[in-house]
Amino acid sequence: MPSPNEHAKLSKSRTGKSFIELHKWMDEEYNNPNLPKRHDITKIPENLKIVQSKFGDEAAQELLYHIKEDYERNKAYKLIKLLSAIKKAVFSPLKILKDN
Secondary structure (H helix, E strand, O other): OOOHHHHHHHHHHHHOOOOHHHHHHHHHHHHOOOOOOOOOHHHHHHHHHHHHHHHOHHHHHHHHHHHHHHHHHOHHHHHHHHHHHHHHHHHHHHHHHHHO
């Protein structure tokens, strides 16, 4: 997963603002297991409200990007994506042959 600084660089390229405090806030849960889970997609609605009040409306979009970027860098996600591509490459030609 990207570090808060890496997330900040991505935010800066998207918006012109780094939102570094947001990214640090997001990743605090890794250092303190007692904090609410900020990367949990089921908690997005409540975390969006918190982010809007703490960091402003623009930061809400960056919360979503932060979660997306973390998932995309996750090894399990990459493996599933690879397996999906392999499945498509192997079975698509078979489907074409079957249809003819």
